[in-house]
Amino acid sequence: MINSITKSIYINGQWLDVDPEKSDLISNPATLEALTSVAHGGAEETKQAIKAADQAFQSWGKLSGRKRSKILYKAHELMLADAERLGTILTMEQGKPLKEAIGEVKGAAAFLLWYAEEASRAYGEWIPSSVRSKRMLVIPQPVGVVGAITPWNFPSSMITRKLGPALAAGCTVVLKPAPETPLSAVEIVKIFEQAGMPPGVVNLVTGDAEAIGKEMLTNKTVRHITFTGSTNVGKYLMRESAEHIKKLSLELGGHAPIIVFDDADIDKAVSLSLASKFRNNGQTCICANRVFVHEAVAEDFQAKLKEKVEALKVGNGLDEETDLGPLINAQAVEKVQSHLGDAIEKGATVVCGGSLDESEHGHFISPTVLANVSDHMRIMIEETFGPIMPLQTFTDEDVVIEKANQTDYGLAAYIFTENTSRTIRVSEALEYGIVGVNDVFPAVPEAPFGGIKQSGIGKEGGHHGMDDFLEKKFVSLGIDV
Numbered sequence: 001m002i003n004s005i006t007k008s009i010y011i012n013g014q015w016l017d018v019d020p021e022k023s024d025l026i027s028n029p030a031t032l033e034a035l036t037s038v039a040h041g042g043a044e045e046t047k048q049a050i051k052a053a054d055q056a057f058q059s060w061g062k063l064s065g066r067k068r069s070k071i072l073y074k075a076h077e078l079m080l081a082d083a084e085r086l087g088t089i090l091t092m093e094q095g096k097p098l099k100e101a102i103g104e105v106k107g108a109a110a111f112l113l114w115y116a117e118e119a120s121r122a123y124g125e126w127i128p129s130s131v132r133s134k135r136m137l138v139i140p141q142p143v144g145v146v147g148a149i150t151p152w153n154f155p156s157s158m159i160t161r162k163l164g165p166a167l168a169a170g171c172t173v174v175l176k177p178a179p180e181t182p183l184s185a186v187e188i189v190k191i192f193e194q195a196g197m198p199p200g201v202v203n204l205v206t207g208d209a210e211a212i213g214k215e216m217l218t219n220k221t222v223r224h225i226t227f228t229g230s231t232n233v234g235k236y237l238m239r240e241s242a243e244h245i246k247k248l249s250l251e252l253g254g255h256a257p258i259i260v261f262d263d264a265d266i267d268k269a270v271s272l273s274l275a276s277k278f279r280n281n282g283q284t285c286i287c288a289n290r291v292f293v294h295e296a297v298a299e300d301f302q303a304k305l306k307e308k309v310e311a312l313k314v315g316n317g318l319d320e321e322t323d324l325g326p327l328i329n330a331q332a333v334e335k336v337q338s339h340l341g342d343a344i345e346k347g348a349t350v351v352c353g354g355s356l357d358e359s360e361h362g363h364f365i366s367p368t369v370l371a372n373v374s375d376h377m378r379i380m381i382e383e384t385f386g387p388i389m390p391l392q393t394f395t396d397e398d399v400v401i402e403k404a405n406q407t408d409y410g411l412a413a414y415i416f417t418e419n420t421s422r423t424i425r426v427s428e429a430l431e432y433g434i435v436g437v438n439d440v441f442p443a444v445p446e447a448p449f450g451g452i453k454q455s456g457i458g459k460e461g462g463h464h465g466m467d468d469f470l471e472k473k474f475v476s477l478g479i480d481v
């Protein structure tokens, strides 16, 4: 138990008391033990938070980028200095191994650093006029109040990847974190508080997703909704925000293919495919969901992969030896089990793992590799979000590209090859927002991250990440010449 109750609603610089009658229990997915209870807020708290954010916007939006940047720098420093404690909290509420959790916290801090730097670089434009008596300017201005909704799989970095650019641009924010992982959100808000963020600039509401979301969608003051989560919820937000024509950034689900060509460095392909699939226990939007291996190297790849997967240690993330923690909750275990059961029933063979049992002490499932996988199995069609790696073989480049593209998702795809022409050819042909070539870690502060097709709209990261939070106002000047 961390505390019996944790204040988790923060409005206009004040932490609200928690009514025990209106609270949600947070438990550790590795032990199923209760950690604490947090507030179960709804429409009323969200309305107040939006009002506070609107008031704060009147001054925060007018500050110079340099002044906003100072607070973001400070928040970055505080977060880095506290990475170990924050990582421990993250592991306890989310389950991932401590080394991954500390890595996530450091990565989350890196987004604050990047956007502290970008805050001073929101450039406008001077457009050469075709008429002598006109001058034309484009000035970037903050969008206004932003509603940010985040998932549980990266409880820290998904928040700073949104709040960093929003705050740098001069927007103010109402944040709704995932119900499974509110504690990392509480800690991040405390860091902003310590860094000197003025009241109302960052507000936090935990609780009833539908009620909080509805208020964000129907309240005209919210000008932009930035969401990371499932494609289904993304579609709902898009439909419901039509009424007020709100701006939207959507980072949604994925179904990433890995393609291992016969000219690949096989040892590298095996280690990185393993890292892509099993990091965060397969609960990553860009993790490998389907692996296509050229027939000529398939036997070697599978044998080396099996050896490495069998060596992975599953357990409590706080244990130093652990490579894979638990899944987030019982529904996640159920979904992974159903994908596994469906594949086996339709003829897939288990290369290793394959345990269908949920441990009585947590939501654990063993890392699994499947062979003889065919296209009509659910695992080849839907996002699994768990530690199961289906292998398929191929011989022809065009055929495998077609298969890789045969999905409504378009977030990330990976190829392993040492051939330059193939690298360019295949990268251009893959219908994905991100292509990793001999690389499976494309989420960095300095580059644009985001999907196409039903994986999303907009980019997070890089200077591109600021675009969604800035309106481009055209000022047309008639002058005497």
Ligand code: NAP
Binding pocket: 149, 150, 151, 152, 153, 154, 158, 176, 177, 178, 179, 207, 208, 209, 210, 212, 213, 214, 228, 229, 230, 231, 233, 234, 236, 250, 251, 252, 253, 254, 284, 285, 286, 383, 411, 451, 455, 456
């Ligand atoms: P989710 O079920 O869509 O939930 C995401 C967030 O949306 C949660 O905070 C959830 O709160 C909230 N939410 C649900 N219904 C809502 C509504 N009607 N109004 C307002 N908010 C609502 O997704 P998840 O299971 O947490 O996360 C996993 C998904 O996120 C996967 O599909 C993964 O691929 C995707 N993801 C994408 C990226 C990316 O960058 N593209 C990164 C990470 C994850 P409640 O749980 O309380 O409903």
